[in-house]
Amino acid sequence: MPATRLMPTEEGQDLIDLTREICAKELLPQVDEAERRAATTPELPVDAFRTLGKAGLLSLPYPEEFGGADQPYEVYLQVVEEIAWAWMSVAVGVSVHSLTCYPVAQFGTRAQQEALLPAMLSGDQLGAYCLSERAAGSDIASMTTKATPDDQADPTAYRIKGTKAWISHAGHADFYTSFVRTSDDGGRGLSCFVVPGDATGLTFGTPEKKMGLHCDTVSEVHFDGVEVGADRLVGERGQGMAIALSALDSGRLGIAAAATGLAQRALDDAVAYAKEREQFGRPIADNQGLAFILADMEAAVTSARAAFLHAARLRDAGRPFSKEAAVAKLVATDNAMRVTTDAVQVLGGAGYTQDFPLERFMREAKVTQIFEGTNQIQRLVIGRHLLKG
CATH class of the missing domain: 1.10.540.10 (Acyl-CoA dehydrogenase/oxidase, N-terminal domain)
Structure with missing residues (x-):
């Protein structure tokens, strides 16, 4: 722990x-x-x-x-x-x-x-974040889900049509924070709405069969003329891109922290196994080669934690933290993939079986390098911050 x-x-x-x-x-x-x-x-x-x-x-x-x-x-x-x-x-x-x-x-x-x-914030509700689409992942400006004013029924309302993909809590959420197109002006044409979970015309696809995180149910969200009042438009029309990117800075820190917790668990399990497992009459932890693997795992977990805490402290102080959030997400999730893979190696054949949870940790770590912006996108964000001006 x-x-x-x-x-x-x-x-x-x-x-x-x-x-x-x-x-x-x-x-x-x-x-x-x-x-x-x-x-x-x-x-x-x-x-x-x-x-x-x-x-x-x-x-x-x-x-x-x-x-x-x-x-x-x-x-x-x-x-x-x-x-x-x-x-x-x-x-x-x-x-x-x-x-x-x-x-x-x-x-x-x-x-x-x-x-x-x-x-x-009551603790009784759960939200879903509807940003990605099948053809609009890293390139969110290419999204096609659209909200148009409902001039005939209610001029103060919008009708949303389109489909969002890879949405956690789809079908279970009480509200859907949704980014949709309100004009054809590229990234400047996106807006943010909060759609009630029981809205008429809101339906959901079959849950995705994923490699891991099976209890994080993910599926498509279909908007079939969903009516939403103008009072649920968050920010100004056309401000959606800025809102989404600002939210993702904080969301990336959440994933960095989660990836670090997962890596810490894998490390703890690997250390416990290395102390108990004996070969050639002594615990395998006594072998310097294996001890070095564990040491590298510890260094990876510790550096990941330091990265997300540093970014969090900047955020708490009201200072810019976008670059640091990208660094934390990149470091923590790459390290989680490496640490969980090494943990499986420490357990040897046992680590490859479902008798131990290490194989699950390894599968769960993989997606952290993908969602909330792939780690290639994180490198792009970091590079732009370094080179601007």
Whole structure:
């Protein structure tokens, strides 16, 4: 389990301790069987999210006046890391939910914040972030899902038509933070709407059969003339690209923290196995070659944690952190892939079987290099920051 680290406040440490207790009592006992079941019959672990919601862990970085906990991002990310140590699918879901609340919290009007955020942050709701499309992944400006004014029925409403892809919580979410085209002006023609989960015309595809994260249910979201009021347009028309990119900076830190928690768990399991497994009359941990592998794994986990905490502290201080968020996401997820792969190697043939969870960790780590912007996109973002001006 991740080592205790200095918190900005005593309250922050209490939240970390509470998260560890919930993970040990509520999440760990069910994760293995739930992930096995979901591999053939996808299911979202709703009860796990309810448990976290009741504990106030789904709204940590948001204002207390709207139902949040007013915690620094540094604390929130360490909570995500703890959850990922126990159950990666749930940690990803927590990060996604936080991402869905961000546009209203950061760009919404006061009236929108008062109307929408209390329910979003209540712990009873779960959100979905509808950005990607089959032909619009990294190139979000090429999206085709469109919102047009409903001039005939209600001139203050919009009708949304199109399909979003790779959407976590699709079919289960209470609201869908959706980015759609409101004009043909390329990236400047995108806008953000918060669509209720029970809106007429909102339907969902068959859950994707994925390599890992089976309890993170993902499918298409179909908008078939979904009506949404103008009061659910977040920000200005045409501001959607800026909102999406701003949200992704914070979302990338959530994935970096989750990837670090996953890597820490793989390292912990590998160390425990190396101490117990004997060959040639002694524990395999006594072999210098294997000890060096473990040392490299520790260095990778520690550097990943340092990267996302550094970016979080910049964010908490109100300073620019976009480049640092990309660095953290790149470092943490590449390291998670390497650490989980090495953990399987430490266990040898046993690591390749489903008798141990290491093979699952390795499969779960892979997608962290892909979502919230592929790591090639992170390199592009970092390079642009370095070379601009």
